[in-house]
Amino acid sequence: MSDSRRTAPDLDETDLALLEQVEADFDVNLETIADELDLSKSAVHYRLNKLKEEGVIQGITADVDPLALGLELTAITDVMVAHERGYSEDIGENLLALSGVEQVYYTMGDVDFVAVSRVQTRDQLNDLIDRIVAIDGVNETSSKFVLGEFENDRAVSSNLTSEAREAVLDGDGSS
Amino acid sequence: MSDSRRTAPDLDETDLALLEQVEADFDVNLETIADELDLSKSAVHYRLNKLKEEGVIQGITADVDPLALGLELTAITDVMVAHERGYSEDIGENLLALSGVEQVYYTMGDVDFVAVSRVQTRDQLNDLIDRIVAIDGVNETSSKFVLGEFENDRAVSSNLTSEAREAVLDGDGSS
DNA sequence: AATGAAATCGACCAGCA
DNA sequence: TGCTGGTCGATTTCATT
Numbered sequence: 001m002s003d004s005r006r007t008a009p010d011l012d013e014t015d016l017a018l019l020e021q022v023e024a025d026f027d028v029n030l031e032t033i034a035d036e037l038d039l040s041k042s043a044v045h046y047r048l049n050k051l052k053e054e055g056v057i058q059g060i061t062a063d064v065d066p067l068a069l070g071l072e073l074t075a076i077t078d079v080m081v082a083h084e085r086g087y088s089e090d091i092g093e094n095l096l097a098l099s100g101v102e103q104v105y106y107t108m109g110d111v112d113f114v115a116v117s118r119v120q121t122r123d124q125l126n127d128l129i130d131r132i133v134a135i136d137g138v139n140e141t142s143s144k145f146v147l148g149e150f151e152n153d154r155a156v157s158s159n160l161t162s163e164a165r166e167a168v169l170d171g172d173g174s175s
Numbered sequence: 176m177s178d179s180r181r182t183a184p185d186l187d188e189t190d191l192a193l194l195e196q197v198e199a200d201f202d203v204n205l206e207t208i209a210d211e212l213d214l215s216k217s218a219v220h221y222r223l224n225k226l227k228e229e230g231v232i233q234g235i236t237a238d239v240d241p242l243a244l245g246l247e248l249t250a251i252t253d254v255m256v257a258h259e260r261g262y263s264e265d266i267g268e269n270l271l272a273l274s275g276v277e278q279v280y281y282t283m284g285d286v287d288f289v290a291v292s293r294v295q296t297r298d299q300l301n302d303l304i305d306r307i308v309a310i311d312g313v314n315e316t317s318s319k320f321v322l323g324e325f326e327n328d329r330a331v332s333s334n335l336t337s338e339a340r341e342a343v344l345d346g347d348g349s350s
Numbered sequence: 351a352a353t354g355a356a357a358t359c360g361a362c363c364a365g366c367a
Numbered sequence: 368t369g370c371t372g373g374t375c376g377a378t379t380t381c382a383t384t
Contacts (some may be wrong), residue, residue, distance in 0.1 A: 016253045019239055026201075027227075027235035029288070030360060033312070043370055050369095052202075056243040060202035060235065064194055064331040068184065068231040069343050071331065076280060076289055088323075096325040099336045104325035105251060105291075111319060114251055116280075118331070120339050127336075140314065148264075148281035150271040154329075156239040156246065161302075164295050166364070168244050200366095205378065218352055220379070 009054040010171015014039070018047055019157035026060050071118040073125055074146035077132060079113035080139045087137050088112070094135045100128045128140070184229040185346015189214070194231070194332035201235050228308075230284055246293040248300055249321035252307060255314045263287070269310045275303045278346050283319035 010070050013018075014037060027143050034044045051057045066074075081091055088106060095104045104114040115132065119125050132141055152159055160168065186194075189212060196208050209216045226232045234290055241249075262306060270279045270290050278291040290307065294300050306314055327334060335343065 008245065011244075022237040023239050024236065025234055026297050029358095040371060041360075042372075045371070049361090054243070055240055057242050058238045059200055060237055061199065061328070062194070062201050062235055063233045063329070065230055065233050068229070069186075069212050069335065070330060070339070071335075074280070076197075076282060092323065092325040096327060099334055100339075102327050102329065102331070102334060103250070105319075105321045106323035106325070107251060107319040107321050109319045114319070115208050115367090118334075119336070120342055124336060124338060129314070144280075144282040144284045144286060146280045146282050148267065150267040150279035150281070152271060152277050153234075153236070154238075154277065156241050156244060156277070158300035159248075159274055159277060159293075160244065161294070161299060163299060164245070164275075167295055215353070216378080217354075221352065224379095 008171075009056060011056070011168055013169060015047060015051065015056075016157055016165065016168065018044065019051070019154070022057070023155050023157050066118050071123070072077070073119050074149065075117050075119075075125060075128075075143050076146060077113060077115045077117065077129065077141050077143040078111040079128045079132065079141050080110070081112045082139050083112075091135060091137050095132065098128060098131050101132075118132065131149060140149045184231060186343055187232070188344060190222060190226065190231075191207055191340065191343065193219065194226070196328070197223070197232070198330050198332050199328060241293050245295040246254070248294050248296070250292050250294075250300060250303075250318050251321060251326065252290045252292065252316050252318040253286040254290060254303065254307065254316050256312045257285045257314050258287075266310060266312050270307065273306050275299065275305060276307075 010058045017037055019032070021036060030044050033039075034041045035043065036126055039047075048057070051174060066072075078165045079091075079095065081088070092104050092106050092113060095101055095113060098117075100119045101115050102118055106112065107115040116127075117128055119128055129141065132138060192212055193208070196211060205219050207221045212219065214222075223232070241247075254266075254270065256263070267279050267281050267288060270276055270288060273292075275292045275294045276290050277293055280289040281287065281288055292300075292303055294303060302320060304316065307313060322350045
């Protein structure tokens, strides 16, 4: 389960602007970013390091196009489990461990888990659903086929409501 | 809608291994990767460039921890729309445009869209759902609260079944 | 597709506001 | 604490094979 970081660091507007930049594209000169933000290269570097150390930036990664690997079929599977025990964590891990499963959410309500999967062929999809059902504790599943995706490029920082932005900037200042 | 690339490039095992590396962590020396793959730095660089040009690598980005921005509440919302027209695309865009919405899937079945959202407070969540319902064409929604996430770090390349790996490596060789 | 050399960029340091 | 400017090592680029 994601259980990242304890300390909520307070960020200023420059940090937010920087995050928006690098969350969209890190494959540029530091100088380009520096110009954009009216900062020196060193200052950008300094802030980036801090953000990494604080865990705000969890990592720098390459984004791979699933279609380029032939993963043309996407499905969303609702998973219902037998509710007796505290096995939720295990079942979540088991779901995620299945190859093809990209993301697993543990949810409140009638549905216990939502899994997003990508595969190449209908056979693989069939097989994957079989493997989900075979997990110990899984009672029932219901899958939706994904016809299209609208993606935000995962831009967390550029996707805040104005209230949310303010709340981020209102650090408690206790550092 | 994601409609990325036309040409399905054929990749070899080195490309796949390289993708797995950089998809997990790009914040390292090229030499580290080169050592890992028994290649020269230049060769690594050459292949990375090719992968970027081919669109296999869509970009290099910083991954920001939503929790660090106070986005502690995640919801998955099923959206049902009025089915008369071909407005699906518009509705998808409208959903994604709402701040707080991170990802939108267009699905087959009883549910037409699935939206994943992140916000800081219950008020923001309430407000977001109101804004979803207010979109023209949206009929009904049903939301699940997310208690936990199991994430694959979005590692597309390291998440292939053995069949899928083989299918990727069986390029048609037409380049 | 891969190499090595030349130009460029980023990481780090000491010092400063 | 956050930033500056400069240095050195690393990376990108390009001509060459």
